[in-house]
Amino acid sequence: MFNKKLLPVLITIALVAGFAGGVFYSRPKLADEVIVQKLINQDTGKIQNVDFSEFWKVWKLLEEKYVDQGKLDTQQMVYGAIQGMVNAIGDPYTMFFEPDTSKKFQEEIAGAFGGVGMELGFKNDTLTVIAPIKDTPAFKAGIKSGDRIVKIDGNSTAGMTVDEAVSKIRGKPGTKVTLTIAPPANGTIRDITLTREIIKVPAVDWKIIEHDGKNTAYIQIYTFSQNVDSDFKKASDEILKSNTDSIILDLRNNPGGLLDSAINLAGYFVDKGQLVVSEVFGDGTKNDFKADGASQLAKYPILVLVNGGSASASEILAGALHDNKQIHLIGEKTFGKGSVQQLEELAGGASLKITVAKWYTPAGINISVAGINPDIKVELSDKDKESLIIGDPTKDPQLQKALDILN
Structure with a gap:
């Protein structure tokens, strides 16, 4: 596994x-x-x-x-x-x-389980929503990237680890959990009660968007899970058969996943043998990972959408396309996670996840602290966020900007 x-x-x-x-x-x-x-x-x-x-x-x-x-x-x-x-x-x-x-941790990596459907991390030492997952209880309740979780079932999250928060939010499907949510900036703190569900995460979705007489293949990658390789290949095959003029790759609110998949997907856009990402360990040892694909989609004009919910594998793919092919990134600064963990199983069923390395983009940039800044910044106002429907150009200013640039 x-x-x-x-x-x-x-x-x-x-x-x-x-x-x-x-x-x-x-x-x-x-x-x-x-x-x-x-x-x-x-x-x-x-x-x-x-x-x-x-x-x-x-x-x-x-x-x-x-x-x-x-x-x-x-x-x-x-x-x-x-x-x-x-x-x-x-x-x-x-x-x-x-x-x-440890058992719950490994179950979560392996597949579906009871929860509310969002990724958590730390921003400024505060438990923060990295991204809600599409069509999950958290997504449907309007929880947004950047929202801060200040209480779980009335208990303060101050001093709580991410794993402690996860264990409190997860539970048997059908049961409820109440989250006290504070917006990223000033705003009303509110309680949201969610019903836990079995969460199955989509990997890839795509469609043709017609704009100013041109056809753009709009590809959303939700997570770099075990299904993303096959799903993306299917999308790529269909795009190559379609009357597509350009591609928009949407990595917004994608928290990451399998490194191998990020490298594999980079091979659809960059030349075989080009560097995708480097890992540098504490002793100075360096591992370079290079594209091994046929760059099937490299012939199209391409733009990449990113935001504060784009993390880890998303940042690797975005960095590889940007540094190798000068593909422009549009949106907001990415989350900024560039560390490498190793999972060691211990006796008695315990385990240790230990940071063993950092990863760098082909240009040699480690984005752990600052994230990746977009080439074209399109920030969303509070009003934009309230009406945002990702994938709908009329209600998605970042997507609309990308379409305007391409066409």
Whole structure:
């Protein structure tokens, strides 16, 4: 299941909660025996020049003096210690999962589950909606990219990790969850009650838009899931048979997904052998990923739509097209996630997702901090956002701008 690299950015509630803002590598289960046994049997002293004596002193004091001895759970104490060690790194995308959370994480990567249909991340240390997923409860309720989630069922999200938020929002289909939502800027804070559903995420949709006597193939990529390769090939085959004059590739509100798919899709637009993305690890090791397609769609004039919900694999594809083919990006600055995570399975069902590398566009730009700025900025006003229907030129100013430029 985990033989592919995943990108995401970002937690997807009811989609891909493991896509927390980066590329994922998966590994076979470690050969380690039970973590607790290894840790408890470790004597005090120094390991790799780290003094663990204070740790063990606290452990022994708790065992000897804590008033409710019967409530001490050594397994949970170990998990808590590991969680504290991971949190001390200060990287919100390096995470330790206890067995129950680890199981949910892997289920989410694998397929459909009960949720409300949106991706979450952090913006300015605030739990933020990266993008709602089309035709899900969150989407239908009007939740927008950039909305801040300040409470979940009345509980403040301050200090809450993304995974804790995901676990609280997910649940059995048919049950309800109430989110307290604050807009990106000043505005009315409101409660929205959503009914959880089984969420199945579309990958690709496309249609012909006629504008000023020209036919533009408008392609929306919702996520880089396992279905995107086959769905995009089907769309490409149909476009090549149609009377298409140009292409608009819409990556708005696309949180990412499979790295292999982003590279594969780049091959429809850039020449074989051209660099798509580079990964740089902590020791300086660099892996270059190059296009291996037939550049079937490169003959068409192309524009790419992006916004603050475009993250991870979306940014890789947008960066590859921009840097290699000078294809213009239109819309708003992307989210900015360029880290690579590796998922390690631990004994007892726990797992560790650890940031191991950063990725760079062909021009050598790491977009983790600033995101990718569009060549042509088209910001949406509050009024635009209220009436926005993505894919409808009469109610989508960014799409309308792209059509005007192409035609």
